[in-house]
Amino acid sequence: MSKPVRFGVCLVVFAIFVLPLFAMVVVAFTPRASLFDGGASLWPSSWTLDNFRTAFDNYPVARWFGNALLVATLTTILSVVVNLLAGYALAKMRFRGRSVVFVVILSTLVVPTQAVMIPQFELVARMGLIGFFWAVVLPSASTALGVFLARQFFVSFPDELIDAARVDGCGPLTAFRRIVLPNTRPLVAVMVLLAFMTQWNDFLWPLITLRDPDLYTLPVALRFLQGAYDADYGGIMAVALLSSLPLLILFVLLQRYFVAGLTRSGLRS
Structure with missing residues (x-):
């Protein structure tokens, strides 16, 4: 198998495993209003920690962790x-x-x-x-x-x-x-x-x-x-x-x- 083919296979495998993690990071740092108004995008228009604050304020996340x-x-x-x-x-x-x-x-x-x-x-x-x-x-x-x-x-x-x-x-x-x-x-x-x-x-x-x-x-x-x-x-x-x-x-x-x-x-x- 040639190097370009192996590189392409590795790139596809990398994308399969990394894209879900990337999507999780993007949604986690996207403001709630942006998610419901325009939906999630590949890159948030503004980064926020409000999702983390809301989760910790409303639920005992630290205890569960x-x-x-x-x-x-x-x-x-x-x-x-x-x-x-x-x-x-x-x-x-x-x-x-x-x-x-x-x-x-x-x-x-x-x-x-x-x-x-x-x-x-x-x-x-x-x-x-x-x-x-x-x-x-x-x-x-x-x-x-x-x-x-x-x-x-x-x-x-x-x-x-x-x-x-x-x-x-x-x-x-x-x-x-x-x-x-x-x-x-x-x-x-x-x-x-x-x-x-x-x-x-x-x-x-x-x-x-x-x-x-x-x-x-x-x-x-x-x-x-x-x-x-x-x-x-x-x-x-x-x-x-x-x-x-x-x-x-x-x-x-x-x-x-x-x-x-x-x-x-x-x-x-």
Whole structure:
């Protein structure tokens, strides 16, 4: 494929992903009167922060943002820890039925989330967690994709280093913490991005389990900005823009490890 063709393909892909973000920024900073009188344009005639002020004045956006950040952070920490340990056990520890366990975990990837939502809700309800953040955090504390990525990463980790640590008197957890864990930065970066992004954008499960509006996260709370007869599009886009910033910042901070982590986890040939 020639360079002009590749450049054209990259330009089209870039436009597909960037134009919606650009439109969101334009609407967020366009005055409300301009949106209803003349509609949104490719460039606002005047830039304003009124949409942000109106959203913060009329709704507890700061609280919703804090809720989303807390839930996503707790879920990410638990998910990374559990998936790392599970993947390491499936890759490096010898026990009966190891392959069967891995296949069963992997097979859950093809099960739709909606298919397990009712039994999952019943389990969370019997634990008395409905209406608490833990109802959202605990069901996402481990994922089949995270276990798969960790297992594939650790399969390629040299056994000689782990054996040397055992000869020096290190137990399984000590060897994992001192020898294996310092070399998992690319894997951790991928798992953090995927877990944080998934939990941050989740809508249906927090809507079902967090019944108090003060506990809602941003994706759930966005529906409050849409009324029965009209919608504050400027406010919606303003809050949506704020909602996208943590993901953009996190990706910029971890993107140097992201490609390496996917490559070593077996998702790229």
